[in-house]
Amino acid sequence: MQQNKIQKIVIVGGGFGGIKAALMLSKISSFEITLISDKPDFRYYPRLYHTATGGSSKESSILLSSLIEDRPIKLINSSVKSLDRVKKTIKTDKGELIHFDKLILALGVVTNYFGIPGLDEYSYGIKSNEQATRLKTHLHQTLIEDKKPDHHYVIIGAGPTGIELAGQLSFYLRDILKKHKIKNHKINVDLIEAAPRLLPAMPPSTSMAVGKRLIRIGVNLLVDHAVQAENIDSLTVNGKKLQSRTVVWTAGVTNSPFFKDNKFNLNEKGKVVVDEYFQAEDNIYVIGDNAASKYSGMAQTALSNALLVSNNIIRELSGKTLIKDVPKKPIAVIPAGKNWAAVVWGTVKIHGYLGWLLREAADLIAFHDLQPWWKAGAQWATEFQEDHKCPICDN
Numbered sequence: 001m002q003q004n005k006i007q008k009i010v011i012v013g014g015g016f017g018g019i020k021a022a023l024m025l026s027k028i029s030s031f032e033i034t035l036i037s038d039k040p041d042f043r044y045y046p047r048l049y050h051t052a053t054g055g056s057s058k059e060s061s062i063l064l065s066s067l068i069e070d071r072p073i074k075l076i077n078s079s080v081k082s083l084d085r086v087k088k089t090i091k092t093d094k095g096e097l098i099h100f101d102k103l104i105l106a107l108g109v110v111t112n113y114f115g116i117p118g119l120d121e122y123s124y125g126i127k128s129n130e131q132a133t134r135l136k137t138h139l140h141q142t143l144i145e146d147k148k149p150d151h152h153y154v155i156i157g158a159g160p161t162g163i164e165l166a167g168q169l170s171f172y173l174r175d176i177l178k179k180h181k182i183k184n185h186k187i188n189v190d191l192i193e194a195a196p197r198l199l200p201a202m203p204p205s206t207s208m209a210v211g212k213r214l215i216r217i218g219v220n221l222l223v224d225h226a227v228q229a230e231n232i233d234s235l236t237v238n239g240k241k242l243q244s245r246t247v248v249w250t251a252g253v254t255n256s257p258f259f260k261d262n263k264f265n266l267n268e269k270g271k272v273v274v275d276e277y278f279q280a281e282d283n284i285y286v287i288g289d290n291a292a293s294k295y296s297g298m299a300q301t302a303l304s305n306a307l308l309v310s311n312n313i314i315r316e317l318s319g320k321t322l323i324k325d326v327p328k329k330p331i332a333v334i335p336a337g338k339n340w341a342a343v344v345w346g347t348v349k350i351h352g353y354l355g356w357l358l359r360e361a362a363d364l365i366a367f368h369d370l371q372p373w374w375k376a377g378a379q380w381a382t383e384f385q386e387d388h389k390c391p392i393c394d395n
């Protein structure tokens, strides 16, 4: 009997798309799977806002080695820099040269400050555990040093990430002010958005419901406000200065520079043009946030792209017809402070505690997408294990 030749499948990026594809393809013995990621962990972005506001860092980070466990996946911790299409190799920052028969690229996006002066230097972010911890430490540090809250706690960008953070921050600040025994001070949490309404990509009724909720829990909404510059203690917004040393930028991302550097065909937004099988070029697949697909930019999309590409690579092996992508609108679930979330599921819109319960269920399902139920359950429960409330205090 003729044995199938072993195919070398290289996957770059240990995020939603990359890890899902690696887990799926590792079930097939005639594939040799290599997963390359520049970080040792998988980042669960949807919980980073909570890690930044008193939650455990375990909520938003899982070691890749623990996710792949005893699967036949070779894990390499390096950053991929270049691609040789003729030799079918990729090169890493450490000089490793890795050959592939098929390549899946899922590198995610990077922060974009749109050239606004000062943001790169002075603003905070919540795109990684390190950034979330840096923000949390800053919140405590300034309270300890100044013995009063900052003039303004500013979040730029009223998309889902900005809303999650603003909602939770208003609760967390009240909590930690008490911890540091600071009384009788007003807290200003400002959410700034350049568009005329918050959540510009969602139905207007959802923007309205979320806006009312945020106002009720003490968040100031500044829509139609453009940020022009930041310096060490202030932000310029619509030409006026706002005093603040706590500015969090959630308003912009752009595609990984790898694709421009390696001359991929990009659309006007800088995303990689792919066909209905997520092939950018022969045997090179681009998925998740990198692909110019209809619902690119969400974890659910990255997972479903990975599933489609993996299934097609397996089908190709047995000579079956390939399946085309049918874009499915992801369910949007946006928490806005404790026990409240907005859900947009097709034409169904849910706002309030039921939305919060759906968000909890969505997190559990997302963890289970990558792990067995018992591990997913344990990961989900880390939400209730608060880290030291003050990362720089003795108690």
Ligand SMILES: Cc1cc2nc3c(=O)[nH]c(=O)nc-3n(C[C@H](O)[C@H](O)[C@H](O)COP(=O)(O)OP(=O)(O)OC[C@H]3O[C@@H](n4cnc5c(N)ncnc54)[C@H](O)[C@@H]3O)c2cc1C
Pocket (backbone or CB within 6 Å): 012, 013, 014, 015, 016, 017, 018, 036, 037, 038, 039, 041, 042, 043, 045, 046, 047, 048, 049, 078, 079, 080, 081, 106, 107, 108, 109, 126, 127, 160, 161, 256, 258, 287, 288, 289, 290, 296, 297, 298, 299, 300, 301, 302, 330, 333
């Ligand atoms: C704060 C925040 C909250 C979010 N909340 C939600 C939500 O609630 N629901 C939702 O659906 N989506 C949410 N998203 C979006 C979602 O996280 C992304 O759409 C999803 O992560 C995309 O998956 P991906 O595999 O394309 O990229 P990622 O998950 O970003 O993974 C990319 C991986 O590639 C690695 N990498 C990058 N460059 C290289 C390189 N050169 N070499 C090797 N490795 C590299 C990165 O370190 C990372 O591990 C959120 C995003 C953020 C930032």
